[in-house]
Amino acid sequence: MTILGFIRKNALRNRRRALLSVGSVAVSLFLLVTLMTLIRELTIPPEDVGASLRLVVRNKVSLAQPLPYKQLSLLDRIPGVVAVTPFTFFGGNYRDEKVTSFAQFAVDPVRFTNVFVESRSSPGQIAAWIANRTGCLVGMDTMRRYDMKVGDKLKLTGTFYPCDLELKIEGTYQGSVDDRTVFFHHKYLDELTGDPGSVGTWWIRVAAADASGDVVSAINRTFQNTSAEVRAESERSFQMSFVSMWGNIQVLIESICSVVVFTLMLVTVSTMSMAIRERFRELAILKAIGFRRREIFTFILAESFGLAALGGLIGIGGAALFWGLLDVQKLSNGFLVYFEVVPRTMARAALVAALLGVVSAIGPSLAVARTSVVEGLKTLD
Amino acid sequence: MDTDPIVEVRGLTKIYRQGETNIVALNQVTVGIQPGEFVVLMGPSGSGKSTLLHLIAGIDRPTSGDVLVRGINVAALNESRLAEWRNRNVGFVFQSFNLIPVLTAAENVELPLLLTGLNAKRRREHVAAALDLVGLTERARHLPRQLSGGQEQRVAIARALVTDPLLVVADEPTGNLDAKSAHDVLGILQSLSREAGKTVIMVTHDPKAAAFGSRQLHLEKGEIVA
Numbered sequence: 001m002t003i004l005g006f007i008r009k010n011a012l013r014n015r016r017r018a019l020l021s022v023g024s025v026a027v028s029l030f031l032l033v034t035l036m037t038l039i040r041e042l043t044i045p046p047e048d049v050g051a052s053l054r055l056v057v058r059n060k061v062s063l064a065q066p067l068p069y070k071q072l073s074l075l076d077r078i079p080g081v082v083a084v085t086p087f088t089f090f091g092g093n094y095r096d097e098k099v100t101s102f103a104q105f106a107v108d109p110v111r112f113t114n115v116f117v118e119s120r121s122s123p124g125q126i127a128a129w130i131a132n133r134t135g136c137l138v139g140m141d142t143m144r145r146y147d148m149k150v151g152d153k154l155k156l157t158g159t160f161y162p163c164d165l166e167l168k169i170e171g172t173y174q175g176s177v178d179d180r181t182v183f184f185h186h187k188y189l190d191e192l193t194g195d196p197g198s199v200g201t202w203w204i205r206v207a208a209a210d211a212s213g214d215v216v217s218a219i220n221r222t223f224q225n226t227s228a229e230v231r232a233e234s235e236r237s238f239q240m241s242f243v244s245m246w247g248n249i250q251v252l253i254e255s256i257c258s259v260v261v262f263t264l265m266l267v268t269v270s271t272m273s274m275a276i277r278e279r280f281r282e283l284a285i286l287k288a289i290g291f292r293r294r295e296i297f298t299f300i301l302a303e304s305f306g307l308a309a310l311g312g313l314i315g316i317g318g319a320a321l322f323w324g325l326l327d328v329q330k331l332s333n334g335f336l337v338y339f340e341v342v343p344r345t346m347a348r349a350a351l352v353a354a355l356l357g358v359v360s361a362i363g364p365s366l367a368v369a370r371t372s373v374v375e376g377l378k379t380l381d
Numbered sequence: 382m383d384t385d386p387i388v389e390v391r392g393l394t395k396i397y398r399q400g401e402t403n404i405v406a407l408n409q410v411t412v413g414i415q416p417g418e419f420v421v422l423m424g425p426s427g428s429g430k431s432t433l434l435h436l437i438a439g440i441d442r443p444t445s446g447d448v449l450v451r452g453i454n455v456a457a458l459n460e461s462r463l464a465e466w467r468n469r470n471v472g473f474v475f476q477s478f479n480l481i482p483v484l485t486a487a488e489n490v491e492l493p494l495l496l497t498g499l500n501a502k503r504r505r506e507h508v509a510a511a512l513d514l515v516g517l518t519e520r521a522r523h524l525p526r527q528l529s530g531g532q533e534q535r536v537a538i539a540r541a542l543v544t545d546p547l548l549v550v551a552d553e554p555t556g557n558l559d560a561k562s563a564h565d566v567l568g569i570l571q572s573l574s575r576e577a578g579k580t581v582i583m584v585t586h587d588p589k590a591a592a593f594g595s596r597q598l599h600l601e602k603g604e605i606v607a
């Protein structure tokens with residue numbers, strides 16, 4: 001027999017309890033990893049290169065207020081601006097869906113391709129899209145999801161615009177932050193709405209990321225004291241302002257995480273102290289035959305750490321495998337895109353498991369250390 | 382017997398404080414024990430037998446007085462040195478619930494050897510020898526619950542012996558056993574002192590058990606009376 005074998009036998013002496021504690025750690029950590037992945041998904045900023053080179057200009061009053069079309073020529077002339085496109089949210093519904101899983105934006109197709117340089121499309125399709133005023137460019141995720149083909153008609157029912165779009169899919173793209181969106185001609189939208197001469201936002205590509213700060217202030221200054229003052233910001237911070245609408249949900253999820261960890265802590269601590277309390281007399285005998293406090297502490301720590309680690313392995317590994325194999329995007333109707341269990345999330349959950357193992361060993365170890373051999377011998381099992 | 386005593390107890394006192402009152406469990410006990418003796422501690426319940434045994438074996442600390450074993454002042458050792466000292470020098474047999482239930486007889490016997498530097502092979506040899514001595518070679522792979530009370534106690538004796546200690550202490554080792562098993566256990570303890578030259582100290586209430594010893598000490602109210 002080895003010390004390790006002894007620890008293993010002790011840990012498994014009550015198989016049902018060992019199984020239950022490993023199981024509760026596993027289930028809780030599975031849940032924790034899932035929730036942390038959800039938070040990550042909801043707060044993920046676009047990390048691609050193009051995103052950091054892009055600015056979004058919106059009405060200073062609110063996003064819902066339009067901007068005058070005539071701003072375009074002024075924007076074009078601001079130093080550091082490489083390309084500008086109107087970018088107006090349509091918000092239509094596809095078929096009879098209540099909430100459609102992809103957004104649609106009216107853009108200037110030529111300018112658009114100069115702003116969104118990282119999306120990959122075939123040049124032929126782009127040319128066809130530019131040439132067809134009612135053509136549109138559809139992200140590959142949406143193409144796949146709805147089983148669309150280039151050349152198909154795409155009908156969108158307006159929700160706050162009093163008009164419907166009848167588009168023809170001229171091309172596809174992929175490799176952007178979110179390959180779901182549909183883009184179509186701003187001219188077509190203007191035509192349907194009687195050309196109000198306004199756009200939702202301007203999206204801008206700047207020459208260099210480190211100059212974007214200057215460009216932002218130049219833009220804001222240009223439209224100061226005009227009838228439509230603007231707010232320019234980086235694409236990331238623009239996206240984050242949407243994400244912060246999730247702020248409350250994020251707080252909610254985070255508090256659920258804390259409750260999960262706290263409850264798990266209570267469960268493992270009480271399980272472990274029960275397991276050790278039952279063995280007080282045996283531990284006293286071990287002490288009598290020469291085992292020192294530090295050895296006994298090692299036994300207890302190894303046992304609780306072992307159980308927590310096993311539970312952690314099953315829970316964390318299980319979550320990574322489960323969410324990896326599952327087509328989350330499909331199951332969530334496109335609400336969740338990546339839902340990737342990243343190493344960082346796994347590491348944090350593993351840290352929780354390790355802490356559980358250590359923390360639940362402390363109480364019993366102190367109790368054992370405080371009990372003398374003679375006292376321990378008097379406790380009856 | 383004129384040899385130097387292996388255990389020298391000098392003015393040993395143990396007082397338990399319980400609220401306002403002091404309970405004197407041992408009062409100025411002085412006694413010497415020679416190597417190879419089989420000393421039996423007797424006396425009424427509460428007279429301090431277990432207390433004296435615990436102090437000699439180094440699992441409890443005296444209020445005052447000394448215990449010297451082979452010249453080493455046991456009470457002066459710190460916690461971790463004392464544990465080491467017990468591992469090398471003392472073998473324990475208690476009244477009941479002696480063995481670790483999840484370990485086989487052989488593994489229970491091996492436990493104290495895990496603290497020594499012996500390799501697995503040497504440990505197995507020692508375990509086999511100890512189990513042979515108590516006549517339980519065939520039961521090596523049995524768990525405690527598969528053994529009778531008497532066999533469990535013999536395994537405990539094997540565990541007490543396996544490190545080849547100076548002292549074997551036993552607190553009412555036959556208290557829970559039937560007459561036949563008690564006889565076996567006592568016979569083994571007796572042969573330990575007679576044949577192996579071990580010093581054995583045993584607490585018992587049973588005069589028949591006491592007859593196996595080479596010397597009897599009677600305690601009353603914390604003092605040795607005979």
Ligand SMILES: Nc1ncnc2c1ncn2[C@@H]1O[C@H](COP(=O)(O)OP(=O)(O)OP(=O)(O)O)[C@@H](O)[C@H]1O
Nearest residue numbers: 397399404405406425426427428429430431432433
């Ligand atoms: N932890 C303790 N706290 C207070 N008093 C104690 C404690 N342990 C022992 N005593 C007291 O010390 C005295 C001697 O106890 P001890 O256990 O040595 O007696 P004993 O002779 O072994 O008795 P028994 O034959 O019943 O086992 C008793 O009066 C007992 O009540």
Ligand SMILES: [Mg+2]
Nearest residue numbers: 430431432584
């Ligand atoms: Mg007693």
